Amino acid sequence: MIAVDIKNLTLARGERTILLDVTASIREGEFVGVFGPNGSGKTTLLQAILGLVHPTTGEIRVFDRRPVDGNATTGYLPQKRSLVAQLRVCGWDFVASAFNGHRWGLPTLGADGRKEVARVLEIVEATELADRPLSQLSGGELQRLLLAQALLGEPKLLLLDEPLISLDPHYQQAVVRLIKRIQQVYKMTVLFTAHQLNPLLGSMDRVLYLVNGRAAIGAVDDVMNAQVLSQLYDMPIDVLRVKGRIVVLSALGEVDGDAHRHDV
Amino acid sequence: MLIATMFDYDFMRTAFAAGTIAAIVAGSVGYFLVMRNLVFAGHALSHVGFAGATGAVLIGISPFWGLLGLTVAAGIVMGLLGEDLRGRDIAVGVALSLSLALGVLFLHLYTSYATQATSLLFGNVLGVSQDALGYLVGLAVVTLVSLSLISRPLLFATLDPELAEAKGVSLRLVSVLFLVVVAIAVAEAVQVVGILLVFALMVGPAATAFRITAKLRLGMALSVVLAVTETWLGIALAYVTDWPPSFWITLLSSVIYGLTFCRPSIRGITMIRRSALAVCALWRPETNRTGTPAPSS
Numbered sequence: 001m002i003a004v005d006i007k008n009l010t011l012a013r014g015e016r017t018i019l020l021d022v023t024a025s026i027r028e029g030e031f032v033g034v035f036g037p038n039g040s041g042k043t044t045l046l047q048a049i050l051g052l053v054h055p056t057t058g059e060i061r062v063f064d065r066r067p068v069d070g071n072a073t074t075g076y077l078p079q080k081r082s083l084v085a086q087l088r089v090c091g092w093d094f095v096a097s098a099f100n101g102h103r104w105g106l107p108t109l110g111a112d113g114r115k116e117v118a119r120v121l122e123i124v125e126a127t128e129l130a131d132r133p134l135s136q137l138s139g140g141e142l143q144r145l146l147l148a149q150a151l152l153g154e155p156k157l158l159l160l161d162e163p164l165i166s167l168d169p170h171y172q173q174a175v176v177r178l179i180k181r182i183q184q185v186y187k188m189t190v191l192f193t194a195h196q197l198n199p200l201l202g203s204m205d206r207v208l209y210l211v212n213g214r215a216a217i218g219a220v221d222d223v224m225n226a227q228v229l230s231q232l233y234d235m236p237i238d239v240l241r242v243k244g245r246i247v248v249l250s251a252l253g254e255v256d257g258d259a260h261r262h263d264v
Numbered sequence: 265m266l267i268a269t270m271f272d273y274d275f276m277r278t279a280f281a282a283g284t285i286a287a288i289v290a291g292s293v294g295y296f297l298v299m300r301n302l303v304f305a306g307h308a309l310s311h312v313g314f315a316g317a318t319g320a321v322l323i324g325i326s327p328f329w330g331l332l333g334l335t336v337a338a339g340i341v342m343g344l345l346g347e348d349l350r351g352r353d354i355a356v357g358v359a360l361s362l363s364l365a366l367g368v369l370f371l372h373l374y375t376s377y378a379t380q381a382t383s384l385l386f387g388n389v390l391g392v393s394q395d396a397l398g399y400l401v402g403l404a405v406v407t408l409v410s411l412s413l414i415s416r417p418l419l420f421a422t423l424d425p426e427l428a429e430a431k432g433v434s435l436r437l438v439s440v441l442f443l444v445v446v447a448i449a450v451a452e453a454v455q456v457v458g459i460l461l462v463f464a465l466m467v468g469p470a471a472t473a474f475r476i477t478a479k480l481r482l483g484m485a486l487s488v489v490l491a492v493t494e495t496w497l498g499i500a501l502a503y504v505t506d507w508p509p510s511f512w513i514t515l516l517s518s519v520i521y522g523l524t525f526c527r528p529s530i531r532g533i534t535m536i537r538r539s540a541l542a543v544c545a546l547w548r549p550e551t552n553r554t555g556t557p558a559p560s561s
Contacts, residue, residue: 047430050430052429052430076427076430076431077427078424078426078427078430079426084423084424087299087423088474088475088478089299089423089478089480090478090479090480092479093423093478093479093480093481094423094424097419097420097422097423097424098420098423098424098427098428098431100416101416101417101419101420101421101428101431101433102417102420102428102431102432102433103416103417104413104414104416104417105412105413105415105416106412106415106416107415107416107419107420107480131478131479132478133478134478146424149424149427150427
């Protein structure tokens with residue numbers, strides 16, 4: 001079955017066209033890494049799959065349905081985390097706030113809610129963070145709680161927007177392994193955006209690469225080669241393989257590296 | 265004992281009732297205000313209320329309704345600004361001072377209202393009338409019911425706005441509704457501590473609660489308990505000393521917040537004892553026993 005079907009999709013933010021006539025389909029149970037330089041539309045694409053940004057032309061279908069606000073089958077880990085890290089609110093209450101948080105009324109959980117919050121905390125190995133204030137957590141610990149929120153309600157599709165940003169390389173590996181394990185155990189479809197490809201090598205099934213409004217999707221070797229990327233970037237690109245790592249180089253220097261990281 | 269006679273007076277009983285109601289509202293609304301990082305906006309709302317109250321007097325309606333009307337209107341505007349409100353300290357500050365300036369103009373035009381101005385600015389819980397108490401109760405019910413209704417999406421939108429938006433929460437609607445609740449709460453708190461000292465009831469107890477616990481339910485309860493306790497003690501101390509209740513409530517609120525930064529130590533306890541003795545030395549019972557504070561309207 002197709003989890004996310006993108007047909008001739010054009011997305012715009014105001015006057016700016018972000019994606020132009022992109023077609024790609026993501027199969028159920030796939031782990032897809034989404035890459036591309038800043039402003040290439042990774043976040044906008046995820047928001048379109050959530051139904052927050054509407055296509056200018058073309059169509060997106062999620063499990064054969066039109067994406068709508070508040071879609072319960074989709075778990076989301078947003079990239080921009082306004083003030084989370086400064087809050088003196090304990091991990092449990094933070095995760096619990098997302099449990100049916102869109103409903104009116106008092107924020108009571110009930111027995112089912114408590115079970116669900118305990119369940120997701122256990123999945124992300126964050127049970128011991130339940131009592132600690134967010135303001136005292138490391139970036140990686142905070143990331144696990146955000147992942148726990150995304151897992152509430154057993155979603156079939158997980159959209160993760162830059163979960164590796166501002167984590168050190170050692171922790172990046174741990175987060176990728178955790179997400180891979182969750183994806184396999186719960187048979188979820190995962191779209192994972194990142195700036196660097198290498199931490200995801202070996203974990204992802206396919207690559208979705210976005211540049212200049214265009215996209216290429218396929219197995220790592222089918223996309224990450226000089227021919228495909230040169231075409232996407234519209235300039236000569238070299239792809240080097242060094243000790244099992246992939247380095248993307250243009251005439252101007254490394255394309256897929258730290259120079260493009262944005263810690264926002 | 266002086267305290268024993270405290271409840272013999274009608275105005276004292278009314279003061280305790282009004283203080284309790286305002287403290288419950290301020291303690292619970294203030295908890296979300298602190299969590300949402302909107303403390304300065306709350307402060308500004310009360311100043312907008314000053315223009316409303318003095319303007320109302322000028323056109324011949326009750327200052328309380330003027331205060332309430334303008335704070336609610338300002339709350340809606342601030343809510344519509346939504347997330348942009350954070351980091352707009354300059355715009356909020358300008359609106360705040362403009363409101364005070366308008367208030368001064370209205371007072372000038374309506375010359376005979378100096379006592380009214382003082383009680384607006386610094387509160388006059390000992391002067392609350394039976395009628396006003398009725399309004400306070402009614403508005404408290406409205407505030408607490410509204411807060412209960414919006415608290416779930418409010419919490420979600422506060423802790424994780426991006427995810428809340430993705431799950432279909434309208435951040436703007438939640439923001440407007442919350443600031444209307446804040447506006448009513450401010451109008452209530454002003455009756456006790458006045459416009460300039462609204463912080464004491466709305467922010468002090470909530471900020472203290474956040475320093476003590478990261479658990480939301482406990483923190484919320486603690487914020488309300490602290491607000492009520494500080495108000496009661498403040499009114500009682502005012503009765504005994506004849507100093508203004510607003511002063512005592514604000515002092516207690518600040519000192520208790522300050523204490524959360526100290527680790528208990530022998531030196532600290534000695535310091536508290538010394539300052540307590542110093543305060544006692546300032547107050548000489550014989551000079552004040554005759555002067556029970558009179559309700560000034």
